[in-house]
Structures are given as structure tokens and as C-alpha cells.
């Protein structure tokens with residue numbers, strides 16, 4: 611078996627390294643951080659999926675979602691977006707926290723919504739955006755925090771839907787990504 615998977619996204623091609631993450635699962639590692647060209651292209655394409663969607667804020671998750679949300683924010687003229695962090699910081703005020711299980715991380719993790727951001731999101735229409743949706747664990751936890759804040763999730767976007775996520779009808783994405 612080759613040790614990379616060729617991802618094609620419109621005119622762009624990337625060789626993703628295959629990485630065994632458990633005895634039964636190998637992923638094609640998609641690390642968006644640092645790939646400005648792909649981030650820009652993906653944001654342009656995802657913005658088309660938001661045509662006609664009325665929303666107040668984009669919400670993403672630390673860390674690989676951040677550059678994508680930044681560019682998408684610019685493209686869609688929504689200058690302020692919200693980041694769910696992976697740890698509590700001393701500068702946060704009354705943060706909301708929830709446990710998260712993502713396919714890439716076996717240890718315990720959490721997602722954190724700063725209380726100031728939670729107050730901002732109350733009653734607001736939000737779009738969740740991430741680089742990859744796989745098990746859906748991160749998305750579920752993000753939704754739980756947004757529910758707690760009283761936000762209304764109107765769309766869920768990702769560049770790639772990995773494994774079974776590609777057959778979900780409640781997310782919009784640009785390409786499937788196989789598991790191996």
C-alpha cells in the first residue's frame with residue numbers, strides 16, 4: 611500500500627501521509643495549518659455553500675479550524691468569528707466547558723466557550739465550520755456548548771467529511787476523505 615493518499619480539491623492536489631492511529635484505523639493526515647493556498651481555495655468554495663444562508667457568526671474549533679474560519683469570515687463579510695478553545699485560559703470569564711472525543715486524540719480533551727462569547731451568541735444564528743468532520747465527536751460537543759449558550763445552529767460546514775461522515779445529510783462539505 612502507498613504511504614500517502616492523493617487528495618484532489620478542485621485544481622489543488624496534496625499528498626496526505628497515511629498515519630496509523632489505532633490497531634484498526636489509519637487516517638490520511640490532513641493538516642491545514644500552514645497551507646494558505648488550500649485554505650483560501652476551500653474558503654472560497656465553502657462560501658458558495660453559504661449563499662442564501664442568513665447567519666450572525668461563524669464558529670470554529672481550535673486549532674486547525676481557525677485559519678479556515680478567518681478566511682471564510684473575510685469572504686462572507688462576517689468580521690467577527692468565535693473560536694471554541696481546547697483549554698481554559700485565565701483571561702476567560704465564566705467559561706463553559708464540555709468533554710470532547712475526536713478520532714485523532716485518545717486522551718481526554720475539552721472544548722471551551724468563553725462566557726463573553728456565550729453571551730454574544732445568545733439567540734444568534736451560527737454556522738459551525740471545521741477542516742474535517744470524522745466521528746462527529748467535536749461537532750457534537752460544539753453543538754452542546756452552543757445549545758447551552760442559546761445559539762441557533764443553521765449550518766455545519768467542513769472541507770472534508772471523513773469515513774462515514776461523508777454519508778451525513780446534515781453537513782455540507784467539499785470532498786470525502788477515506789479511512790484506511
Ligand SMILES: O=P(O)(O)OC[C@H]1O[C@H](OP(=O)(O)OP(=O)(O)O)[C@H](O)[C@@H]1O
Nearest residue numbers: 673674712713714743744745746747748
Ligand atoms: O469528527 P471528529 O472525530 O471529532 O474529528 C474532527 C476533529 O479532529 C480534528 O481536530 P483535532 O482533534 O485533531 O485537533 P487540532 O485541530 O487541534 O489538531 C479536526 O480539526 C476536527 O476538529
Ligand SMILES: Nc1ncnc2[nH]cnc12
Nearest residue numbers: 637638639640714742744
Ligand atoms: N484525517 C485527519 N487528519 C487530520 N485531522 C483529522 N481529524 C479528523 N480526521 C483527521
